Amino acid sequence: MKRIIGCLLSLNLLAAGPALADCTIPAEQAAFDVGALKSELSILAIACSNQNQYNQFVERYRTELVAEDQVVNAWFNKSYGRNGRSHYDSYITLLANEQSNVGQHEGSDFCPRLGVLFSEAMAVPDLKLLPEYAAAKNLIPAALTSCAVEGPPARAEPHRAARKK
Amino acid sequence: MATRFALVLTAVALQGCIEKPPPPAASHNRLYYEDQLGKAASCTVSDVKVTDGKESPVTMTTGGGGWCGVSVSHGGDPYAAGLLVQPPANGKVFVHGVGDDTRIDYTPKPGAPATDAFAVRLIPGDAILRIAVNPPKPPGT
Numbered sequence: 001m002k003r004i005i006g007c008l009l010s011l012n013l014l015a016a017g018p019a020l021a022d023c024t025i026p027a028e029q030a031a032f033d034v035g036a037l038k039s040e041l042s043i044l045a046i047a048c049s050n051q052n053q054y055n056q057f058v059e060r061y062r063t064e065l066v067a068e069d070q071v072v073n074a075w076f077n078k079s080y081g082r083n084g085r086s087h088y089d090s091y092i093t094l095l096a097n098e099q100s101n102v103g104q105h106e107g108s109d110f111c112p113r114l115g116v117l118f119s120e121a122m123a124v125p126d127l128k129l130l131p132e133y134a135a136a137k138n139l140i141p142a143a144l145t146s147c148a149v150e151g152p153p154a155r156a157e158p159h160r161a162a163r164k165k
Numbered sequence: 166m167a168t169r170f171a172l173v174l175t176a177v178a179l180q181g182c183i184e185k186p187p188p189p190a191a192s193h194n195r196l197y198y199e200d201q202l203g204k205a206a207s208c209t210v211s212d213v214k215v216t217d218g219k220e221s222p223v224t225m226t227t228g229g230g231g232w233c234g235v236s237v238s239h240g241g242d243p244y245a246a247g248l249l250v251q252p253p254a255n256g257k258v259f260v261h262g263v264g265d266d267t268r269i270d271y272t273p274k275p276g277a278p279a280t281d282a283f284a285v286r287l288i289p290g291d292a293i294l295r296i297a298v299n300p301p302k303p304p305g306t
Binding site: 026029106109112113116119120121123124125129132133135136137138 | 195197198199200245246247248249250252257258259260261262285286288289
Protein backbone atom coordinates (compact mmCIF):
# COMPACT_ATOMS: atom_id res chain seq x y z
CA MET A 1 0.00 0.00 0.00
CA LYS A 2 2.82 2.39 0.97
CA ARG A 3 4.56 1.63 -2.30
CA ILE A 4 1.42 2.42 -4.27
CA ILE A 5 0.99 5.72 -2.45
CA GLY A 6 4.66 6.52 -3.05
CA CYS A 7 4.32 5.78 -6.75
CA LEU A 8 1.22 7.94 -7.00
CA LEU A 9 3.02 10.78 -5.28
CA SER A 10 5.97 10.33 -7.63
CA LEU A 11 3.71 10.47 -10.65
CA ASN A 12 1.94 13.51 -9.25
CA LEU A 13 5.16 15.43 -8.74
CA LEU A 14 7.19 14.21 -11.68
CA ALA A 15 4.60 14.01 -14.44
CA ALA A 16 3.75 17.66 -14.19
CA GLY A 17 6.69 18.71 -16.34
CA PRO A 18 10.35 19.46 -15.96
CA ALA A 19 11.45 20.74 -12.59
CA LEU A 20 12.69 24.27 -12.41
CA ALA A 21 16.21 25.22 -11.39
CA ASP A 22 17.48 25.05 -7.83
CA CYS A 23 16.49 27.71 -5.36
CA THR A 24 17.45 31.24 -6.28
CA ILE A 25 17.47 32.30 -2.64
CA PRO A 26 20.50 30.78 -0.85
CA ALA A 27 18.66 30.49 2.49
CA GLU A 28 15.95 28.38 0.84
CA GLN A 29 18.53 26.19 -0.88
CA ALA A 30 20.24 25.68 2.48
CA ALA A 31 16.93 24.67 4.05
CA PHE A 32 16.24 22.10 1.31
CA ASP A 33 19.79 20.72 1.69
CA VAL A 34 19.43 20.33 5.45
CA GLY A 35 16.03 18.69 4.98
CA ALA A 36 17.56 16.20 2.56
CA LEU A 37 20.33 15.41 5.03
CA LYS A 38 17.84 14.80 7.83
CA SER A 39 15.76 12.59 5.56
CA GLU A 40 18.80 10.54 4.50
CA LEU A 41 19.88 10.08 8.10
CA SER A 42 16.41 8.93 9.09
CA ILE A 43 16.54 6.30 6.35
CA LEU A 44 19.96 5.18 7.59
CA ALA A 45 18.64 5.04 11.14
CA ILE A 46 15.90 2.63 10.12
CA ALA A 47 17.69 0.60 7.45
CA CYS A 48 21.01 0.31 9.23
CA SER A 49 19.94 0.31 12.89
CA ASN A 50 21.63 3.64 13.57
CA GLN A 51 18.87 5.01 15.78
CA ASN A 52 21.26 6.09 18.55
CA GLN A 53 23.41 8.09 16.16
CA TYR A 54 20.31 9.62 14.59
CA ASN A 55 19.03 10.66 18.00
CA GLN A 56 22.39 12.26 18.81
CA PHE A 57 22.29 14.14 15.51
CA VAL A 58 18.76 15.43 16.13
CA GLU A 59 19.62 16.34 19.70
CA ARG A 60 22.66 18.35 18.66
CA TYR A 61 21.00 20.16 15.76
CA ARG A 62 17.40 20.36 16.99
CA THR A 63 17.16 24.16 16.79
CA GLU A 64 18.71 24.30 13.31
CA LEU A 65 16.54 21.45 12.00
CA VAL A 66 13.35 23.09 13.20
CA ALA A 67 14.34 26.47 11.74
CA GLU A 68 15.30 25.02 8.34
CA ASP A 69 12.12 22.95 8.21
CA GLN A 70 10.10 26.11 8.75
CA VAL A 71 11.87 27.70 5.77
CA VAL A 72 10.98 24.74 3.54
CA ASN A 73 7.40 24.82 4.80
CA ALA A 74 7.20 28.54 4.12
CA TRP A 75 8.51 28.01 0.59
CA PHE A 76 5.71 25.54 -0.14
CA ASN A 77 3.13 27.91 1.31
CA LYS A 78 4.54 30.75 -0.79
CA SER A 79 4.53 28.61 -3.94
CA TYR A 80 1.23 26.77 -3.53
CA GLY A 81 -0.86 28.94 -1.30
CA ARG A 82 -3.41 27.00 0.70
CA ASN A 83 -2.22 23.75 -0.93
CA GLY A 84 1.27 24.32 0.45
CA ARG A 85 0.95 21.80 3.26
CA SER A 86 -0.12 18.93 1.00
CA HIS A 87 2.68 19.71 -1.47
CA TYR A 88 5.15 19.87 1.41
CA ASP A 89 3.96 16.47 2.66
CA SER A 90 4.20 15.02 -0.85
CA TYR A 91 7.72 16.39 -1.26
CA ILE A 92 8.91 14.93 2.06
CA THR A 93 7.44 11.53 1.16
CA LEU A 94 8.88 11.54 -2.34
CA LEU A 95 12.29 12.65 -1.06
CA ALA A 96 12.40 9.73 1.36
CA ASN A 97 11.20 7.31 -1.34
CA GLU A 98 13.82 8.46 -3.83
CA GLN A 99 16.63 8.35 -1.27
CA SER A 100 15.48 4.91 -0.18
CA ASN A 101 15.50 3.74 -3.81
CA VAL A 102 19.09 4.93 -4.20
CA GLY A 103 19.96 3.04 -1.03
CA GLN A 104 18.39 -0.16 -2.33
CA HIS A 105 20.37 0.24 -5.55
CA GLU A 106 23.60 0.28 -3.53
CA GLY A 107 22.68 -2.95 -1.73
CA SER A 108 25.00 -4.02 1.09
CA ASP A 109 27.29 -1.01 0.50
CA PHE A 110 24.57 1.43 1.50
CA CYS A 111 24.99 1.24 5.30
CA PRO A 112 28.80 1.36 5.53
CA ARG A 113 29.19 3.87 2.69
CA LEU A 114 26.63 6.38 3.93
CA GLY A 115 26.84 5.54 7.62
CA VAL A 116 29.80 7.95 7.85
CA LEU A 117 27.32 10.80 7.42
CA PHE A 118 26.63 10.58 11.15
CA SER A 119 30.24 10.98 12.25
CA GLU A 120 30.84 13.67 9.62
CA ALA A 121 27.81 15.68 10.74
CA MET A 122 28.91 15.45 14.35
CA ALA A 123 32.43 16.59 13.38
CA VAL A 124 31.13 19.91 12.03
CA PRO A 125 32.59 22.36 14.55
CA ASP A 126 29.77 24.91 14.63
CA LEU A 127 26.02 24.23 14.61
CA LYS A 128 25.51 27.11 12.18
CA LEU A 129 27.66 25.32 9.60
CA LEU A 130 25.22 22.44 9.16
CA PRO A 131 23.83 23.90 5.87
CA GLU A 132 27.34 24.10 4.41
CA TYR A 133 27.95 20.48 5.36
CA ALA A 134 24.59 19.39 3.93
CA ALA A 135 25.29 21.30 0.72
CA ALA A 136 28.48 19.28 0.20
CA LYS A 137 26.60 15.95 0.30
CA ASN A 138 24.37 16.44 -2.76
CA LEU A 139 21.56 14.43 -1.18
CA ILE A 140 18.61 15.74 -3.17
CA PRO A 141 17.91 13.12 -5.85
CA ALA A 142 18.24 14.34 -9.43
CA ALA A 143 14.59 13.51 -10.12
CA LEU A 144 13.45 15.89 -7.43
CA THR A 145 15.66 19.00 -7.14
CA SER A 146 14.86 21.74 -4.67
CA CYS A 147 12.54 24.71 -5.07
CA ALA A 148 10.89 22.88 -7.98
CA VAL A 149 7.37 24.03 -8.76
CA GLU A 150 5.12 21.67 -10.66
CA GLY A 151 1.82 22.73 -12.08
CA PRO A 152 0.59 26.31 -11.99
CA PRO A 153 2.09 28.51 -9.29
CA ALA A 154 0.00 29.71 -6.41
CA ARG A 155 -2.54 32.38 -7.16
CA ALA A 156 -4.51 34.52 -4.83
CA GLU A 157 -7.69 32.58 -4.12
CA PRO A 158 -10.82 34.60 -4.93
CA HIS A 159 -13.09 34.99 -1.95
CA ARG A 160 -16.10 32.73 -2.03
CA ALA A 161 -18.37 35.68 -1.46
CA ALA A 162 -16.86 37.49 -4.44
CA ARG A 163 -17.25 34.38 -6.60
CA LYS A 164 -20.96 34.16 -5.82
CA LYS A 165 -21.62 37.66 -7.06
CA MET B 166 81.95 -27.95 14.50
CA ALA B 167 78.84 -29.48 16.04
CA THR B 168 78.25 -26.30 18.03
CA ARG B 169 78.53 -24.15 14.91
CA PHE B 170 76.12 -26.48 13.07
CA ALA B 171 73.64 -26.22 15.93
CA LEU B 172 73.88 -22.43 15.87
CA VAL B 173 73.21 -22.33 12.15
CA LEU B 174 70.24 -24.65 12.56
CA THR B 175 68.88 -22.45 15.37
CA ALA B 176 69.32 -19.33 13.26
CA VAL B 177 67.53 -20.95 10.33
CA ALA B 178 64.70 -22.08 12.62
CA LEU B 179 64.35 -18.59 14.12
CA GLN B 180 64.14 -17.00 10.68
CA GLY B 181 60.60 -18.28 10.46
CA CYS B 182 59.72 -16.50 13.70
CA ILE B 183 60.78 -13.06 12.50
CA GLU B 184 57.73 -11.06 11.62
CA LYS B 185 57.86 -9.94 8.04
CA PRO B 186 56.65 -6.42 7.30
CA PRO B 187 53.22 -6.48 5.68
CA PRO B 188 53.04 -5.58 2.00
CA PRO B 189 52.07 -1.95 1.46
CA ALA B 190 48.29 -1.71 1.52
CA ALA B 191 46.60 0.01 -1.40
CA SER B 192 44.00 1.54 0.91
CA HIS B 193 43.20 0.81 4.53
CA ASN B 194 39.77 2.40 4.18
CA ARG B 195 37.19 0.58 2.14
CA LEU B 196 36.59 1.54 -1.48
CA TYR B 197 33.05 1.29 -2.82
CA TYR B 198 32.01 0.36 -6.33
CA GLU B 199 29.50 3.21 -6.45
CA ASP B 200 32.28 5.79 -6.03
CA GLN B 201 34.13 4.51 -9.09
CA LEU B 202 31.22 5.01 -11.48
CA GLY B 203 30.41 7.97 -13.70
CA LYS B 204 33.74 9.75 -14.05
CA ALA B 205 33.87 12.40 -16.75
CA ALA B 206 35.50 11.44 -20.02
CA SER B 207 37.82 14.40 -19.64
CA CYS B 208 39.08 15.32 -16.17
CA THR B 209 42.40 16.85 -15.18
CA VAL B 210 43.19 18.61 -11.90
CA SER B 211 46.18 20.80 -11.05
CA ASP B 212 48.51 19.81 -8.22
CA VAL B 213 46.80 20.30 -4.88
CA LYS B 214 48.71 21.52 -1.85
CA VAL B 215 46.52 21.63 1.25
CA THR B 216 47.70 23.89 4.08
CA ASP B 217 45.78 24.14 7.35
CA GLY B 218 44.15 27.53 7.81
CA LYS B 219 44.98 28.71 4.31
CA GLU B 220 43.31 28.91 0.94
CA SER B 221 44.71 26.97 -1.99
CA PRO B 222 43.74 27.48 -5.61
CA VAL B 223 42.95 24.43 -7.72
CA THR B 224 42.22 24.29 -11.43
CA MET B 225 39.94 21.60 -12.79
CA THR B 226 39.47 20.96 -16.49
CA THR B 227 36.54 18.76 -17.28
CA GLY B 228 34.01 17.95 -19.95
CA GLY B 229 31.91 15.18 -21.38
CA GLY B 230 29.50 14.76 -18.47
CA GLY B 231 30.08 12.88 -15.22
CA TRP B 232 32.09 13.93 -12.20
CA CYS B 233 35.62 15.20 -11.99
CA GLY B 234 37.24 14.84 -8.57
CA VAL B 235 39.92 16.50 -6.47
CA SER B 236 41.46 14.02 -4.01
CA VAL B 237 43.07 15.12 -0.76
CA SER B 238 43.89 13.32 2.46
CA HIS B 239 44.53 14.19 6.07
CA GLY B 240 47.45 12.13 7.31
CA GLY B 241 46.50 9.14 5.17
CA ASP B 242 42.79 9.24 5.98
CA PRO B 243 39.80 11.18 4.69
CA TYR B 244 39.01 14.48 6.37
CA ALA B 245 36.35 14.36 9.09
CA ALA B 246 34.02 16.57 7.03
CA GLY B 247 33.89 18.96 4.11
CA LEU B 248 31.84 22.15 3.94
CA LEU B 249 30.70 23.76 0.71
CA VAL B 250 31.46 27.39 1.57
CA GLN B 251 30.93 28.68 -1.96
CA PRO B 252 28.49 26.67 -4.09
CA PRO B 253 29.03 26.36 -7.83
CA ALA B 254 26.67 28.22 -10.16
CA ASN B 255 26.51 25.59 -12.89
CA GLY B 256 27.01 22.23 -11.25
CA LYS B 257 26.78 20.00 -8.18
CA VAL B 258 29.46 19.23 -5.61
CA PHE B 259 29.76 16.05 -3.58
CA VAL B 260 32.45 15.81 -0.87
CA HIS B 261 32.94 12.25 0.35
CA GLY B 262 35.47 9.73 1.56
CA VAL B 263 36.84 7.45 -1.11
CA GLY B 264 39.30 4.96 0.34
CA ASP B 265 41.97 6.93 2.21
CA ASP B 266 41.09 10.22 0.53
CA THR B 267 38.42 12.85 0.64
CA ARG B 268 37.26 13.30 -2.91
CA ILE B 269 35.59 16.53 -3.99
CA ASP B 270 33.46 15.69 -7.01
CA TYR B 271 32.13 18.36 -9.34
CA THR B 272 29.42 17.43 -11.85
CA PRO B 273 28.29 20.10 -14.32
CA LYS B 274 24.58 20.54 -14.92
CA PRO B 275 23.56 19.38 -18.40
CA GLY B 276 23.67 22.26 -20.84
CA ALA B 277 25.15 24.68 -18.31
CA PRO B 278 28.13 26.93 -19.10
CA ALA B 279 31.39 25.02 -18.91
CA THR B 280 33.12 27.41 -16.53
CA ASP B 281 32.40 27.50 -12.83
CA ALA B 282 33.95 28.11 -9.42
CA PHE B 283 33.36 26.81 -5.93
CA ALA B 284 35.13 26.44 -2.59
CA VAL B 285 35.31 23.68 0.01
CA ARG B 286 36.51 23.99 3.61
CA LEU B 287 38.08 20.87 5.07
CA ILE B 288 37.62 19.82 8.71
CA PRO B 289 39.87 19.56 10.70
CA GLY B 290 42.45 22.19 9.85
CA ASP B 291 40.20 24.70 8.09
CA ALA B 292 42.06 24.49 4.79
CA ILE B 293 40.00 25.94 1.96
CA LEU B 294 40.27 24.76 -1.63
CA ARG B 295 39.10 27.31 -4.22
CA ILE B 296 38.41 25.36 -7.35
CA ALA B 297 38.09 26.95 -10.78
CA VAL B 298 36.41 24.77 -13.40
CA ASN B 299 37.26 25.16 -17.07
CA PRO B 300 36.23 23.28 -20.21
CA PRO B 301 38.86 21.22 -22.04
CA LYS B 302 40.59 22.94 -24.92
CA PRO B 303 39.23 21.91 -28.31
CA PRO B 304 41.50 19.47 -30.13
CA GLY B 305 44.13 21.13 -32.30
CA THR B 306 44.39 24.30 -30.23
